[in-house]
Amino acid sequence: MNTMFARLVMGVGWVFTAGLAMAQPKTDQPTALPLNDLSAFQKPGNNWRIVSDVSADLNQNNVLKSVPGTGVLANLPAKDGNIDLVSNFQHGDVDLDLDFLIAKGSNSGVYLQGRYEIQLLDSWGVKNPKAGDNGGIYERWDESRPNGQKGYEGHPPRQNASRAPGLWQHLKISFQAPRFDASGKKIENARMLLIELNGVAIHENVELSGPTRGAMGNNEVAVGPLRIQGDHGPVAIRNIVIKNYDKPRPELMNLKYRVYKGRFDKEPDFSKLPPEAEGSAVMLTANVTRIPNDFLIRYTGTLRVKEAGDYAFNLGAAGGGGMMKINNKVVIAAGDRRQRGTITLPAGDVPFELLYAKMEDWAKPSIGLAVTGPGIREYIMSDAGSSLNGDPTDPILVDAPSNTILRSFMDLPGYRNAQGRTFRVVHAVSVGSPEQVHYTYDMDNGALVQVWRGQFLDSTPMWHSRGDGSSRPMGMVQRMGVPVLGVAKLSSPQAAWVMDTTGTGFRTKGYVLDENDRPTFRYQVYGATVNDAIRVLDNSQGVRRELTVQNPSDNLYARLAEGSTIAPLENGMYIVDGKAFYVRIDEAGGATPTVRKVGDRQELIVPVKGKLSYSILF
Known part of the structure; x- marks a missing residue:
């Protein structure tokens, strides 16, 4: 083969989390x-x-x-x-x-x-x-x-x-x-x-x-x-x-290595190339040579397979590239940047060969090989010192020891935009509290996007390298669906909700901070001015939201929740989305909430005139 190792100069690797197999064979299925x-x-x-x-x-x-x-x-x-x-x-x-x-x-x-x-x-x-x-x-x-x-x-x-x-x-x-x-x-x-x-x-x-x-x-x-x-x-x-x-793991046996000095851009003819060093090894490792750069290690040996079936391999070759053959078949070809491969193996002993070419001097030499198979959780076959993370990034975390505000993009996994991509809130304001209950607000719609409990934000995507401007909640998240206008004018309680701000006169007015640095968001819509204050409940049980509307027009409604199901409970309580969270209406000025069907979903809406207060308990 003439595949170029030089294509793999970015330090191939993958994020490996203990216990999480990245490529499960079809024969290995969970049972309910x-x-x-x-x-x-x-x-x-x-x-x-x-x-x-x-x-x-x-x-x-x-x-x-x-x-x-x-x-x-x-x-x-x-x-x-x-x-x-x-x-x-x-x-x-x-x-x-x-x-x-x-x-x-x-x-x-x-x-x-x-x-x-x-x-x-x-x-x-x-x-x-x-x-x-x-x-x-x-x-x-x-x-x-x-x-x-x-x-x-x-x-x-x-x-x-x-x-x-x-x-x-x-x-x-x-x-x-x-x-x-x-x-x-x-x-x-x-x-x-x-x-x-x-x-x-x-x-x-x-x-x-x-x-x-x-x-x-x-x-x-x-x-x-x-x-x-x-x-x-x-x-x-x-x-x-x-x-x-519950199945036995494959074993590498009779491993032998040879080290060749030089910069290899393709697989050499080993019969014409004398090695710099050679010997036996008990496991795959890059530590068989002290040459820091520009070398190739060739491992040969036997893979003892105790259970026939489909096997998936992940290979990390830091600062260079690698390839692997099993049973005389190429499983991972040099030039494949993902460095993954699968093969169906019989029970018994089969030939094994692995090549590792190192050419980038910024990376520490390292070979990482992991495998999963029928009834076998992914495990590492290389030495424990091998890096399976490539060039890991130190996380950039934001704590909230006091009330803390961070503006960023916010992606909503599981929700798609019109182009089929993950929905992104581009004017998101995340508000953290020392009570360890936090929320994200969408200033483009006056909408509560999500609430969560635990640690505050991972801002690594925003600030690492060039960044993409986004941050991620770190705790247990309850998302409120794709954000839409928080307050809308409806001709009747069954009229379709307004899906964008066109024709509503919506205009954000930012937010003001109280004496404890907690924001109250302000916006104009349908000629009215809305003050939107979200505060953490006692004992960190959730958040309370209070909408105050000045100069309200007729037929204004607030959408409090949407989900697959919304069921009324006692004392002004509702349970939402198959028992995912509660909504409690604290003050509605005598208005009657409505649970309505929208396609295969449900919405909880309530008329709003001067003031509306409700809580989300999760």
Whole structure:
């Protein structure tokens, strides 16, 4: 082949996050746990039910109401006999996804292998979460320790990414089971490779020296059941998806290397080229030569494949380029900047060859190779010192120790503009608070774009290198849909909402700050002047929005929410988008809200004359 290595001079690499496979083979599919009945579990107690839906009350502790049907697993504790739920299946390395809904003040947990607990708790509004808070890795326990030290090695979440009780939350866990040798001796601790709560990474690569408190056994095992705590409080769970990684990994064997000095722009004829150095290696590494630049390393050996199937490889070749052949077939061709490839392999021993050409002096020599296959989570086959991140960028983060304002572009993942691209708010103002509840406002429409809980902003895209002007929220985000005009004139409550500002006389007037540096946004629309003040609620439970309209025209309405569903609750409350957030109408001047259908969506609108106040609780 005559492919040019010189095309790969940008330091090929990729962002590698533990536990996240980037190219899964088709034969390796997750499995949804059926929730038509309780047959997937061992001897379930009477506290466990299969229902179709549940609801909680923000004013009542430890109360869940259920609706008959299937699809939702609910723990509805009775006065006695409440027990944990244990699965029939056993797991080792696993990815676990599930949705959960917890009652106000309630407490539960998910135990991997029945031994390592991820806490489920009503942690709504907690500013500094502990190991016992929602998403925490619960502490270990030793009665022989002094008082105050019996609990140890608990791991709090990085930030509180919890939703309010009565709302569906999403938990994602990538778990690596402990390893044992042939005699049964533990040789490697269990790890939580990644835990995400509501889309926020709250733990990464946490090593667990042993079972957490309340485990079903203090012994550690290669495989064990999933266990859900049932004796502490009501909780509901749905959409349980299991992805097992229970197949043996391929192994590189009989590795030999040869180092060639020079700048190679194509694969040379090795039969005519004497090496500078050669030898055997136990793993792939760039450390077999001290030449800093302009060299080529050729590895040859055997790949022992224990499970036939489709395998995906990712190759990082810092400061140059690489290529790879397996079973005498090119899997990764030099010149492919993405440096990825797939191949179907039989079980058994197959030939392996890898070339790494280094030519850029700014990069440290490094080879990174990762693989995933049938029943195999992506893992690194090269030495631990190899860089799999290319040239990683130090993040540029913005905290909000006091009320903080940052103007930027703001992209809305999951929403598209007319050209099919990710929707971008170009005049976005993000407002952070020390209460750790933040929001973004669209000054082009007078619209609330999103609210979130946790850390404030990642401004790396805006300020790194040339930047693209955008920032990103760092916590648990609740988006309010594509922003449209916040206040519009409608001929009737069923008239279509105004989708742009044409003909409305909309004109932004910026914002003014109060004594605590909190902005009140101002704009003109339909000849009226609107003051729009958004403030964080007590106990960090959400935000309250107050619209004050001067010289209002007739038939003005405010759109408070849109979603797949909007259902009325008691006391002026609504629950939106399949239990994603609450809207509470605090003051509407006697006006009657309307929930209306718009296509396959719903909107909550209310007439507005002088003043309107409502809260978003999430």
